[in-house]
Amino acid sequence: MYKIIEKRMIVPNIHMMRVSAPAIAKKCLPGQFVIVMVDEKGERIPLSISDWNREEGIITIVFMEVGTSTRKLAKLKEGDELFALAGPLGSPSEISKFGTVLCIGGCYGIGTIYPISKALKEEGNKVITLLEARSSFLLYWEDKLRSVSDELLLLTRDGTSGISGHVPTAIKEIVQREKIDRVIVNGCTFLLMVASEATKPFGIKTIVSLNPIMIDGTGMCGVCRVSISGKTKFACVDGPDFDGHEVDWEILLMRRSAYLKEEVESIRYLECEEIF
Structure with a gap:
């Protein structure tokens, strides 16, 4: 489990989350991402890493709340834990002296x-x-x-x-x-x-x-x-x-846009669960 150190909405629908993940913080580089799972049956969400502190072992992710999985992620609070967090993934961005x-x-x-x-x-x-x-x-x-x-x-x-x-x-x-x-x-x-x-x-x-x-x-x-x-x-x-x-x-x-219909149905189902 990966503990959430800080979580807040920084502007409407955009959330910032700082998570304890020492192994990822130690190795991540600009341009890389992580795969997040809110719970055992949750969707695997790819999110780019926005910042990190290698000494504290914390990574920062910024994400937009748009569907079922990101809504569940946005509902988590400081002190909660993520079911899974894999990374760093992807090839790092090329960093050279370009001018x-x-x-x-x-x-x-x-x-x-x-x-x-x-x-x-x-x-x-x-x-x-x-x-x-x-x-x-x-x-x-x-x-x-x-x-x-x-x-x-x-x-x-x-x-x-x-x-x-x-x-x-x-x-x-x-x-x-x-x-x-x-x-x-x-x-x-x-x-x-x-x-x-x-x-x-x-x-x-x-x-x-x-x-x-x-x-x-x-x-x-x-x-x-x-x-x-x-x-x-x-x-x-x-x-x-x-x-x-x-x-x-x-x-x-x-x-x-291949699964847009299913995505809409999923968020509607979640909204019904939240009401009833």
């Missing part, structure tokens, strides 16, 4: 971009971090990310904080004012796709952390397969990081 790196995080990706921005800064890069949300009340960890960035930019679609508009517009403004050597994007599939499309005309290497449906997490089941430059890859072992210009986004989006 000027634009790191983009949206939704739960604001949390997961933090260790990447931090590692790139420590490697000697100029780090520009762009945080994206629908509105200012959905932004979080600004101070934390400002501390590991040369420049922190905020983008809200309703204009309540920072730049007003959408990520492609912001990317165009940034790359036109200075040379960007690499772009790294964490967040929902749509954000990864539009950011990759926006950087493609400029020829900037763009790395995205893919989040397909996943079960095993070690390359055995093949559920997380994605098409990269026409070749089948497994996000759990070949990724989760891939070149965004090589991803077949149509296939990825189609596969992610």
Whole structure:
């Protein structure tokens, strides 16, 4: 069992959880993830690691409450225990001295971009971090990310904080004012796709952390397969990081929606259980 040290909702539907997991905290690197099970019969949930403290043996995960399993996870409190926690899994993000790196995080990706921005800064890069949300009340960890960035930019679609508009517009403004050597994007599939499309005309290497449906997490089941430059890859072992210009986004989006009907039925059943 893995004890929850701290758990709180940091903005609506986005939760932060710190868990005692010494073996994982000792070895994890930026870009890696864990598989979480709330209880013995629970779904295996892949969640990227957002931070860690090797001395205290604690890892931090940031997740969005969207379905049955993440709702059950969100209901846990400080002092509760997770049934299972496996990791670190996946290949770490490539951390080198690229030059000027634009790191983009949206939704739960604001949390997961933090260790990447931090590692790139420590490697000697100029780090520009762009945080994206629908509105200012959905932004979080600004101070934390400002501390590991040369420049922190905020983008809200309703204009309540920072730049007003959408990520492609912001990317165009940034790359036109200075040379960007690499772009790294964490967040929902749509954000990864539009950011990759926006950087493609400029020829900037763009790395995205893919989040397909996943079960095993070690390359055995093949559920997380994605098409990269026409070749089948497994996000759990070949990724989760891939070149965004090589991803077949149509296939990825189609596969992610394959069980939408069952997911809706599951959350409705849970809601009925909660009422009655």
